[in-house]
Each structure stands twice: as structure tokens, then as C-alpha cells.
Amino acid sequence: MPTFTALTTLPGKAPAEALGEALESLNPEPTGVGVFEIEDGSGLWEVGAYFTEAPDAAGLALLAAMHGAKDFTVSELPETDWVAHVKRELSPVTAGRFFVYGSHDADKVPADAVPLLIEAAMAFGTGHHGTTQGCLRAIDRLATAGEVPASVADIGCGTAVLAMAAARIWDVTPVAGDIDPVAVEVADANLAANGMAGRVICVEATGFDHPEIAKGAPFDLVLANILKGPLIDLAADTARQLAPGGHAVLSGLLNEQADEVTAAYAAEGLDLVQAEVIGDWTTLTLRKPG
The missing domain is CATH 3.30.70.260 (ACT domain)
Incomplete structure (x- = not known):
């Protein structure tokens, strides 16, 4: 057809x-x-x-x-065999210690990798986009540097791949929120597919506005892979919700938007630790002094 x-x-x-x-x-x-x-x-x-x-x-x-x-x-x-297309185009992705893959590539998971099963049909955040890769690599760098967050929030979680990554490598139960109720359902389904049911608390929320998110504050790590406008709007709330010494990993930014977002968070007292460019996209890692 x-x-x-x-x-x-x-x-x-x-x-x-x-x-x-x-x-x-x-x-x-x-x-x-x-x-x-x-x-x-x-x-x-x-x-x-x-x-x-x-x-x-x-x-x-x-x-x-x-x-x-x-x-x-x-x-x-043109008429397309989408199953074959997905298997061909969505090859596994390595981002630091993380290996993001679809079920058709389950036999390719390296023994020393942290596996994250994300099906292509599962909304946004399959791991193939530069913003998701950048966030996973930032999480990997924080872990390598010896950071051990006791509380993690994933704001605008999509598939919850970032929250799952945090839960895989740290003894923490992240809270993951998204404004889209379908994304929350997808996140829960992803957790089940990864054998991680209950390891992440998934809620429908706008920004930090939810009792479950409030319960987890202050956070040692805030993850937000969304868009420039919402990130700027969240700058003050993120600074308030972060514990002293805590980090924020932000993405969803075109390279030319990174300076504006960095400035918005600097105005709230957060210091830039690293800005990583992957293709057209930038991922920011910031830290709250303390």
C-alpha cells in the first residue's frame, strides 16, 4: 500500500x-x-x-x-519492510561502558558491557541519537571519576534509558518523569524488558512537579535530555533540586544552542564541567558547588 x-x-x-x-x-x-x-x-x-x-x-x-x-x-x-529496515539501520551502540541494542542483536552484547535493551518502536531515546549517546557517555565519565549518586532524577525521560543506565551501575532507584503519559508507559515497558521492574520510579510530571520527584530531592544527579527552551526554563528548579556537589547532565541541544543554555545555568550558580559534541548535538555536564 x-x-x-x-x-x-x-x-x-x-x-x-x-x-x-x-x-x-x-x-x-x-x-x-x-x-x-x-x-x-x-x-x-x-x-x-x-x-x-x-x-x-x-x-x-x-x-x-x-x-x-x-x-x-x-x-x-516507497513501500518498506520496516522490520528489516530497523534491523539494518539500528545497529547496536556503544557509549562508554553502555551497550544499547535491540532484541534482534541480543547475541552481540559484549561480556564486559552494561546492556540496555531498547526496541526501536519504544518511542524516543533508542540510544542512536547523538544526544542520548552524549548523556550515556557523561554518566560513564561520572562513574569513572568515582561519583556515586544516592539520588537521581531523569526529567523528560522518554524511554527511561538514562535512568536505567544509572540504576545499572549505581545502587540507586532513580525517579523518571515525562510530560507524556505514553512515554511513562513506554518507560515501564522498557524496565520490564530489561528485567528492571521497580528499579526506576516512572511518573507523569512536568519538570520536577510531582510528589515522587519531590520525595527524592535533593538530587546528586539530574539528567535532562529534552530541548533548549525547556532546559532554560528548568535552570532555576534544577539548581534548587541539586544537592551541593551534585551534577546535571543536559542534552537535546544543537551545538549553537549550548552557550545559551550554559549561561542560563551559570546564572543559577552551576559550573560547566564538560561540553561534548557528537555530530550536530552537544551534551553539557554541570556541577553545583559545594
């Missing part, structure tokens, strides 16, 4: 959401619609729709004009 995509961009969240809603009234109807902010500082939002038959070109042009969007770009996607 063929799949068609129709993509456009326009400035502003409200207009983008309005266009996304309007797309659902097209005939033929889209099988799915997505509205996403483009995290490059441009203020643009991407609106996309998926169709199982060629979409109405005139209808798309009219909607774009009505909502102040660029003309839609329509593409037909």
Missing part, C-alpha cells in the same frame, strides 16, 4: 495547530496529522499529514493559503 506525505511550515503554534485540525477535514482523509515546532530558533512549525491515497492537491493549496503556510510538498513513500 503506498503512503503519501504532505508537509509544510508556517510561523506560530496556534496557526500550525489550526492548520493541522483543518487537514483532518480533507477528502481523502489523512491517516495521521502531526504538528511540530522546528527547534532551530526560527519560530517555524512543521505541519504534516499522511495519506494512503494521493491527497487533494487543490485542497492542500487552499488550506495553505488560508493559514499563511508555504505550499505543501507532497511525496510518495
